[in-house]
Amino acid sequence: MRYKKHESTVIEPDMTPMIDIVFQLIAFFMMVTNFEQTQADERVKLPSDQLARPPITSREKVLVINIGFKRDREGVKTDPTPYVFEGDVQTPVLKYGPRLKEEKRVAEALYGPGGHKDMIIEIRADSETPTGLVQELIKLSQEAGFEKFSLRAKQLIR
Amino acid sequence: MKIRKSRISATKIEAQMAPMIDVVFQLLIFFMLTLKIIPVEGDFNINMPIGQQATESPDITPPPIKVRLIANEDGSLSGVQMNQRQLGNDGLAFDRLNAEIGNLVGRRDNPFADELEVEIDADYNLHYRFVISAVSACTGSVSPKTGQVIRYVEKVKFAPPRRPEG
Numbered sequence: 001m002r003y004k005k006h007e008s009t010v011i012e013p014d015m016t017p018m019i020d021i022v023f024q025l026i027a028f029f030m031m032v033t034n035f036e037q038t039q040a041d042e043r044v045k046l047p048s049d050q051l052a053r054p055p056i057t058s059r060e061k062v063l064v065i066n067i068g069f070k071r072d073r074e075g076v077k078t079d080p081t082p083y084v085f086e087g088d089v090q091t092p093v094l095k096y097g098p099r100l101k102e103e104k105r106v107a108e109a110l111y112g113p114g115g116h117k118d119m120i121i122e123i124r125a126d127s128e129t130p131t132g133l134v135q136e137l138i139k140l141s142q143e144a145g146f147e148k149f150s151l152r153a154k155q156l157i158r
Numbered sequence: 159m160k161i162r163k164s165r166i167s168a169t170k171i172e173a174q175m176a177p178m179i180d181v182v183f184q185l186l187i188f189f190m191l192t193l194k195i196i197p198v199e200g201d202f203n204i205n206m207p208i209g210q211q212a213t214e215s216p217d218i219t220p221p222p223i224k225v226r227l228i229a230n231e232d233g234s235l236s237g238v239q240m241n242q243r244q245l246g247n248d249g250l251a252f253d254r255l256n257a258e259i260g261n262l263v264g265r266r267d268n269p270f271a272d273e274l275e276v277e278i279d280a281d282y283n284l285h286y287r288f289v290i291s292a293v294s295a296c297t298g299s300v301s302p303k304t305g306q307v308i309r310y311v312e313k314v315k316f317a318p319p320r321r322p323e324g
Contacts, residue, residue, distance in 0.1 A: 015175040015176065015179055016175065019175065022179065022182045022183065022186055025186055029189030029193060030189065032193065033189055033192060034194070047287035047291075049200075049294045050294070051200070051300065051307060052199065052200030052294070053200040053307065054198060054201075055201065122201060126286065127286060128285050128287070130233065130282060130283045130284065130286070131227075131280040131281070131283075131288075131289045131319075132282030132283065132319040132320070132322075134289070135316055135318075136319060138206055138316070139319070142206065148203075149203070149206055150203045150204065151201060151290060152200070152201045153202070153294075154198070154200075155197070155198040
């Protein structure tokens with residue numbers, strides 16, 4: 001009996017469609033990715049509201065203040081005191097006055113004397129922050145020379 | 159002399175796709191790791207004048223609408239009042255506030271509709287989200303038909319905070 005010798009065949013898949021799919025994914029991520037350094041701190045759980053709409057024109061002179069709580073991985077508060085978050089630095093709200101005066105000096109250096117007066121302070125406060133502390137922060141900002149304020153909230157989409 | 163006629167057959171050069179896929183995967187992983195999904199945020203402008211105005215305006219401005227937000231000890235909402243009128247503390251309290259403000263602004267015989275100002279007086283320990291709900295209720299409403307925002311009061315301010323003793 002003669003056995004036919006079967007040559008082993010290596011199946012080489014065509015890689016072209018895979019590259020097409022990967023290019024599609026890259027194009028999607030390139031459109032969606034935002035490299036702008038936003039000052040929004042993820043630790044702050046903003047309240048949500050239907051009327052919270054982003055401003056029509058982007059603001060040039062903005063100072064963002066993030067107020068939140070120290071939380072664990074489950075989101076439970078580990079410290080009842082709210083802090084102002086600036087990267088790794090956490091400052092109690094009532095002790096933020098000197099930092100605000102520093103920001104005023106920076107604003108004046110950047111935009112000239114009186115440059116801080118049309119700067120908008122955007123307050124991103126956690127939902128459970130005591131209202132009085134937000135008001136105290138506004139008062140400290142006014143003492144530092146700032147005059148315009150806005151309260152941030154997440155947009156609630158129903 | 160024998161001329162060798164060498165057949166030069168056209169050879170197709172096939173580009174290697176595997177390295178291209180490697181580079182493309184590197185780019186994909188970079189974009190996947192740097193992607194940050196941020197929910198859309200909006201804001202409410204508030205009017206916080208410093209002290210009193212230097213020059214008195216000759217125009218007669220209407221008194222501000224006083225909205226009082228009362229808190230429980232744990233910071234939750236105990237009650238909402240508008241000009242001493244109770245609006246409750248349930249989920250519809252801010253809807254009632256919105257309706258009252260809408261009635262005030264929408265009245266045709268109100269000549270001061272554009273000059274209306276709301277003053278929010280909230281307890282010190284009230285959770286901030288209730289204040290946002292109050293500011294939103296005073297600022298306007300979303301039309302259920304068109305989805306457009308109808309503006310009520312543009313000027314919203316806070317009463318001075320009352321720090322608890324101790």
